[in-house]
Amino acid sequence: MIALQEELDWEVYHSYGLLTDAEKGRLTAPSPEPTIIPEVKLGERAFEIVLARKQAAGEIETAWFDRHGSTPVTEVPAHWPEWYRDIVQARIDTIASRRDIALIERPECKRRWATEPWEKREKAALRTWLLDKCEDKSLWFHVLNDFEQPRTLTVGQLADELEKRADAKAILNTASLYAAHLGKPNLSLTQVLQDVVDAEHVPYLAAYRYKDTGLRKRAQWEDVWEQQREEDRTGERLDIPVPPKYTSADFLKQSYWSNRGKLDVPKERFISYPDASPGSDPTLLLGWAGWDQRDQATALLNIVTERRKQQDWSGEQLVPLLAGINELMPWLRQWFGEVDDEWGEESAAEEFQSFLDGELAREQLIPAALTAWRPTKKTRSRKATTTTKTAKKKAAEDDE
Structure with a gap:
């Protein structure tokens, strides 16, 4: 195909009048x-x-060969038939003597023929297949108290659920193939899923997603949304400013930026709940990104209730989860503010607000404590090592 593309290129030069019939006869x-x-x-x-010769002579510097995984060749390959060697040599001479042809016969105008190796494509296909299995809607809902509700799962629990499915054998075989691509063929399904979902989740709470710059931009976006709701309520057109776009520097992890982009549009597959996994399972707690705001709030309410009852979590541990419900409240009022038969006499928004008010009263907190909450910044182990070395040095000096 590379050879055929070359023939096509030189045929086109003739078709556009850059080569005479005689030149075409020598060059194709x-x-x-x-x-x-x-x-x-x-x-x-x-x-x-031509490029390789100029590079060898020190006339130019180029990353063309490294970038495309090819070897620089400075001589016409001897294994070609003589007639084809003559054609390629004639092309080289034409490039050297014809400025117009030289402007086209250069990397910027030539097909790259850059393809991903089969191993990389296979790994990506295996990963996508496993992610599709993990994102099956039936995994993320269950019946609780005679009512279908969203269900959160740790990565470990997700692996357990997949192993119960009818196609469990195919899932395990695919996971094994994927693990081999990682160079770790003995990984368990849980360990494989930890790798697979690592770049496919975004935390439920803004404070877990953004750096300080991102949180300031988020506040501006929230103000714009509130003004848009005011326009909808009153019908009066307001002079609403355009909120700032996000950059990668606004997010705490590159994968969050990759899934959200400059307008913070969710494209992730899963919602993550950092620091919310049950004590018996340290793997990351996940939810489904296909949930609506009511489902998301229900999931958070259930986590709060379970952690309080089953593990006796303190108010301090529950604050970020309550902050997550609080962050959803404007959307719950907007989309679920009407009473429906499913929720009884109160709307979903009213029920969640009542729950939130009750939790705040129980923990003696004000709403501002939820918006002001920030995760504890983790110290780097390198600093700890330095501190340890300093302490040891000081102790040695004291001994002397």
Whole structure:
């Protein structure tokens, strides 16, 4: 295909009048049949040979060969038939003597022929297949108190659920193949899923997603949303400013930025709940990104209730989860503020607000404590090591 593309390029030069009929006869193969033209590898095209010679002579610096995984070739390959060697040499001479052709026969105008290796594509396909299995909607809902509710799962619990499915054998085989691509063939399904979902989740709470700059931008976006709601309520057009776009520097992790982008549009597959896993399972707690705001709030309410009853969590541990419900309240009022048969006499928004008010009263907190909450910044182990070394040095000096 590389050889055929080369023939096509030089045919086009003739079609556009850059080459005469006589020049075309010297610069193109007598027949474009694949059985006639010899194979051409990356690095062996005429312009690449010219480029390699200039690089070898120190006339230019180029990353072309490294970038495309090809080897610089400075001589016309001897394994080609003589007639084809003559054609490629004629092309090299034409590039050297014709400025117009040289402007086209250069890396900027040539097909890259850059393809991902099969191993990389296979790994990506295996990962996508496993993610699709993990994102099956049926995994993320269950019946609780005669009512279908969203269900959160740790990565470990997710692995257990997948092993119960009818296609468990296919899932385990795929996980094994994926683990082999990681160079760790003995990984368990839980360990494989930890790797697979690592870049596919974004935390439920803004304070877990953004750095300080991002939180300031988030506050501006929330103000804009509130003004838009005011427009909807009153019908009066307001002069609403355009909120600032996010950058990668506003997010705490690169994967959060990759899933959200400059407008913070959710594209992730899963919601994550840092520091909210049950004590018996340290793997990351996840929810489904396909939930609506009511489902998300229900999931948070259930986590709060379970952790308080089953593990006797303190108010301090529950604050970020309550902050998550508080963050959803404007959307709950907007989309679930009406009474419906499913929720009884109160709307979903009213029920969640009542729950939130009760929790705040129980913990003697004010609403501002939820918006002001920030996760504890983790200290780097390197600093701790330095401190330890300093302490040891001081102790040695004291002994002396």
